[in-house]
Amino acid sequence: MQIVDFSTEGRLGDFETIMRTQGDLIIGTLLRTTPVFTLKNDSREQQIAKAVVREVKIVDRKISVVLLSNSK
Numbered sequence: 001m002q003i004v005d006f007s008t009e010g011r012l013g014d015f016e017t018i019m020r021t022q023g024d025l026i027i028g029t030l031l032r033t034t035p036v037f038t039l040k041n042d043s044r045e046q047q048i049a050k051a052v053v054r055e056v057k058i059v060d061r062k063i064s065v066v067l068l069s070n071s072k
Helices: 014-033 044-052
Strands: 053-059 062-067
Touching: 044 053
Parallel strands: none
Antiparallel strands: 053 062
C-alpha cells in the first residue's frame, strides 16, 4: 500500500500531516483487517458464497478466491 498523491490544500491541518507521514501504514492496516466488501445477512448471495467459497485473500496484489471442492 502506498499513497502516491494526497492533497487537501491545507484544509485539514494536522490531519494532512499525519496522512503524509503515516497514511500508508494506517490505510494498509485498515485494508488488511477490514473487509473491502460485505454481503447482506441472510441474502441469497451470502448463502451461495457460504456454500461455495472457502477463502478470499489478496495474493501478489490480486484477489484470490478458493472454492470448496466436492472431491476429498
